[in-house]
Amino acid sequence: RVAYVNGQYVPHSHAAVHVEDRGYQFSDGVYEVCEVWRGQIVDMTAHLDRLDRSLSELQIASPMSRAALVQVMKEVISLNRVKNGLIYMQVSRGVAPRDHYFPPAGTLPSVVMTAKSVPAGKMDKVAEQGVGVITVEENRWDRVDIKTVGLLPNVLAKQKAKEAGAREAWFVDKNGLITEGGSTNAWIILKNGTLVTRPATHGILKGITRAGVLKLAEMKGFSVEERGFSLEEAKSAQEAFLTSASGLVMPVVKINETILGDGRPGPIVQDLRKSFHEASE
Numbered sequence: 001r002v003a004y005v006n007g008q009y010v011p012h013s014h015a016a017v018h019v020e021d022r023g024y025q026f027s028d029g030v031y032e033v034c035e036v037w038r039g040q041i042v043d044m045t046a047h048l049d050r051l052d053r054s055l056s057e058l059q060i061a062s063p064m065s066r067a068a069l070v071q072v073m074k075e076v077i078s079l080n081r082v083k084n085g086l087i088y089m090q091v092s093r094g095v096a097p098r099d100h101y102f103p104p105a106g107t108l109p110s111v112v113m114t115a116k117s118v119p120a121g122k123m124d125k126v127a128e129q130g131v132g133v134i135t136v137e138e139n140r141w142d143r144v145d146i147k148t149v150g151l152l153p154n155v156l157a158k159q160k161a162k163e164a165g166a167r168e169a170w171f172v173d174k175n176g177l178i179t180e181g182g183s184t185n186a187w188i189i190l191k192n193g194t195l196v197t198r199p200a201t202h203g204i205l206k207g208i209t210r211a212g213v214l215k216l217a218e219m220k221g222f223s224v225e226e227r228g229f230s231l232e233e234a235k236s237a238q239e240a241f242l243t244s245a246s247g248l249v250m251p252v253v254k255i256n257e258t259i260l261g262d263g264r265p266g267p268i269v270q271d272l273r274k275s276f277h278e279a280s281e
């Protein structure tokens, strides 16, 4: 495997950033995960737009032109022979002697990019069974709309989920409403077939897959309500699912100890999963 690190393509096993990188010391950086499907980068423009937004919210300089970034993305895909898989890219504020204040103007952001293959059907197998989620108290900062590498609450929540035999943890805010998962957006489907997901105005990352599903739902004529929903409402939902670039549309069949429906992925979520790439093409 080959990785891109600050202008060079290096063996993945030797790809490293400096110990004084601000991403390493302060989580002072942002990232994107993009899906590669049949050799194409899914929703590439939307991911690059969100990267730009994350960078500008943190006042990190844009590391290179968009054309150059796209070139690197294509190169890591091709060097790693990825047909179906994921791209990871991270931009930090760069390398400088440790000091909380921003480094001097002109400090170059660090850019790292990797690509890996995901065996065809791997996630489909998970999706056939559906996954469980647990709920945890929301304990993240209020700028989760920025896709930063500061993911410790997410890491702890997801590990707790794993130890409980679940795949994802849903954060519940102080109003009792579910915000999102540790690395996914959260959705429920009501008994009348309406899709419900939290508005991307506050408390969640505005997922690219979420946007794709909103578009797909509209194409299919499903009714959608962008509003908060509580754990109680989720537990009585007909179906539920998670969205992310790495899992696409992932059916949820269990929330804490409550089994949804008959405990198997329902028809609407299966339909959305099957048709997802149609809408993003």
Ligand code: PDD
Pocket (backbone or CB within 6 Å): 033, 154, 180, 181, 182, 183, 184, 185, 204, 205, 206, 207, 208, 209, 210, 243, 244, 245, 246
């Ligand atoms: N996670 N919410 C959070 C907190 C996320 O980290 C992610 C993405 C999403 C879904 O966003 P999108 O549909 O654009 O992937 C929502 C990536 C996949 C990750 O951290 O691996």
